[in-house]
Amino acid sequence: MTASIVLLAVLLVAIGSVAVFIRPQRSSTFEFYLAGRRIGVVTNACAICGDYLSAASFLGVAAAVYASGLDGMWYATGFAAGFVPVLLFVAAPMRRFGEFSIPDFLGRRLESHSVRITSVVIVQLVILAYLVPQAVASGITWELFFGYGLAGLSPYATGVLLSTAAIMLMVALGGMRGTTWTQAMQFLLLLAIFVWLAIVAVGAGFDYPQAVRELSEQPLANPEQVEGRWQLEPVTNQLAPDTPAYFGEPGGQYGQLGQFALIVSLAMGTAGLPHVMNRYFTSPTGTAARMTTVWVLGLAGLFYVLAVLLGTAARSMIRDMSGDVAWLDALTTNGILRVPEHALMVLGQIFGGRAGLGLIATGALIAVLSTIAGLLLASASSWGHDIYERHINPNATQRQALWAGRLAVAVVAVLSAVLALGVRPESLAGQFPSIVATMVTWAFVLAGSALTPVFVLAIWWRRTTGPGAAAGMVTGAVVAVTMCAAGVVLDGAGYGELLLTPTLVSAPCAAAVTVAVSLVTRPPQHLSTIWVRLHGTAADRHTVKLARLTRTGLGQRKGGHR
């Protein structure tokens, strides 16, 4: 126990020193939204990870692996896979075109105001769909760890409101430069927590392959409440219903179609997430944006490998220890946790005592807060920049635009808090394996259906037109929302898996509509100028050359003084 605490302290000190090392300075609208566009590739990659990894990744992945083994990994795979299309199709051209935000990008590329307005609406929807589960998650976490409310509110409501207020304050005061740095730090902290847990688990005798073998020897069974009593119920094998499901084999959670539907939904969604894409505008060049994505994939890959490992470790070690540790009895049935989301926290408590538990809980809150901050900032830039500066008050001073953005942050945060309070998690908890992960998936579905197909076409197909893109976005959004709603109403009957993760259907619909409408309308007038800006590297080379000249110039001056 002492050794593990020392290790933890060392990791935290390391992060603290990195934090001081890359500490930022600040000011102006431009700085507020885009941090001056000179952010190191690795720092930016860490910040993207911080934005991207929400509670669904931090607790959800390990929980899904804990509950269903191999099938639980598809979440992790999908989250990581999302950056491959980002790199291949979106990152570099988006940065080269160089606008402030997604609506701005689409509006300029397609020379159309209707596209700008449509995409602002879609972006806001995606942000809300992502914000609500984060608020829900912080509510749940508060409820679990403090168990009491403040000022006469329920514990759940307290958690939701406190986290929202904290974030509003942070974004309004700090601006994005502040949050780029905080996001990077938050990611490093999450990664450090996982590294610590993994090292300690292996130190305590956890053997990954051996654990998988042992866990797969008997059919998978999870605790369920049957007539008021907890007992282990075997998990149905979705691939072959008459044979049992095993931890190390597929079938514990998804049928054949469900696997693909989930992976496609998550992989397509990332390219359309506004808070992630906005980070790309801060890279100095398109090439840097590309390399940032490679780093993101490396870091996120490491994170998810550890998450999956910890999920397995939790299942194996908690089972082995349940006889010896008294406090586990309240949480487990025959050595299996009743709530899979507790997996990491229980591991933390086993290895680090009360401090370990607190650390994991802090990690979860950090994951939630960093994602919310990114989302609110994306929301602020799309309201403040795309709507206020462009349509409401074109002569706005920087100060006014800044305040418009901050006001928007407040409004969106309050809206999401209200929605989160409206969702009563206990009413949905029985329906889905993890309410947070499922709701996050919906945000991915919306982004992947409405925004990603339009992005890819706008960047890689010259003929794309404004009306086409607008029609495609609306189609994608409508199809996705309709199918999700049908899925919730029908509750998994028949093609339920596909209905709940409908990108497989809705994205092709959006693409088809975009192409069809584009073919009968006229493409933007200044297409060849737009194209040179979107795919040309002249500005990049200019930037690099200037940077090089500045550096040699400084070097010469320094040499001259000597």
Added chain:
Amino acid sequence: MSNGSLPLAGVIVLVWGSVYLVTQRITDPPLGAGTTLLIGTGLTVALVLGYPSALRGPRSKRPSHLALEGQQPGRQNTTIAAVGRSMPLRSGLTGESARRTAQLLQPLLGGDSVAITDRERVLAFAGPGSDHHVAGDPTATPAGRVLRNDRTVLLRRRCELGCSTEDCPLRTAVIAPLRDGKSVVGTLQVYRLDGTLSPKGTVEGLAGILSLHLELAELNRQQRLAVDAKLDALRAQINPHFLFNTLNTIASKAHTDAEETRRLLVRLSDFFRYAVRQEGHFAEFGQEYFFVRTYVSLEQARHGDRVQVRYDIDPQVLTAQVPVLTIQPLVENAVKHGLADKVDGGTVTLKARVDPLTRTTSIRVSDDGVGVPPDLLRRLSNGEHREGEGMGLRNIAERLASLYGERYRLDIQSTENRGTVVDLRLPLG
């Protein structure tokens, strides 16, 4: 079929189809999925690996190693054939090549020791006696006779050999001249220890073959010189009209658009820097492409929208090695002869592909200009030419022939008023 990959893909689909038919429909009970996958994968791998050699035709047998066959002195036919196939003297009469040749010949000839000399010195000596007969010695007197008279000399007695060392084991010698064209450039000397002579005919025959190799070497060198000269000519002759026209264009823009002027000047200097600086016969396609781009953007500045260009380039082709200054003349031809005379202009298309299976680079320059009249086209493809026409194509074809021999193709197709297509296929790497 411009690309070899498509038929291969078709064949692979067919193979999987038939594997499915055989294992799942015909066999009863059907084989397991794993076995089927293994069979299919195995066949696919075999096909992909075997496909390029099928396209190239069966591989010619490697020349078998010589030393083994030549152990028995009687079999002169194989010996000579073997020497004929390996050509150590192809690079000329140098110390290194002579040493290799002597080592090669020493076991093959009826003799015990073999020496090769040029006009002044011994270049190589192999066999007994090499302790005091070493490379770099001045040639002995009898060799001088051969060099003077251009005739084979037979030395039957030890004293005639002109060796001053007492216990030299060499007894007899046959010395034959090595010629390069008409002049004698050296000798081939075969010594024996047992007092008999090596067969004169064999030694003369081998000397003849070696002479032929020397002649080929000289021819090679001259050919390369000629190619160098052509390349130099090409660099120097970069059309003066082009320079004047471009400078005029730039001058006319200098007053109205300073930025454009500066840009064009940078491009012009890039153009000449590339043309002058190129060393060697090959360059990366990417560099040649840069040269083409520079050229085209200068032409576009002059002709405006009348000259459109479309590049269609494989990512793999960018690093392929291509002969320098080959593509730009093709594009220049298309602009000058195809589009310049057409009133409303047109488009030049440069398409470059690599076929990894057949290991060829294919480059196609096409235009939708006025085309080439049939009689000129016929003369171009027959290699005839008159003053001032088709020089560019001829120059390219000759350079390619000297660089690749038979392993390239340069095709030209043209329809009057519809356009011209020049197709160039080069082996990769």
Added chain:
Amino acid sequence: MRPTDPLAAEEHDTPAEVDATFRTLRRVAVGHVAVFASVVIAVPLLATALDWWSQGRLIGGMSPMFAMTAFGLYVFFFVVCLAAATLSTAVEERMLGGPGHEGDPQDPLSPNDGAPRP
């Protein structure tokens, strides 16, 4: 950017060049996406075709499929992305702008010679 910037004139792309680069990059992207998609689809699909994939035991107790989803896929994503990023950057370097002679200060013909030095 500013018309007076002497460096801006040197870095300029023509529409034809950009269009060519764009089409080459599109090939790169589509090719890599095809590889990416086929591997991601193959991993779950192989389980139905090949029992060994999901039930075999590699080192220790992991099935090949488990090892692939737990580590292999992330490594694969990283490799695909690194390859695509490197190739795209190399393509852009070769297809747009001049060859990299500006990095050579000794070059007497270098266009940088005219550039003002601070």
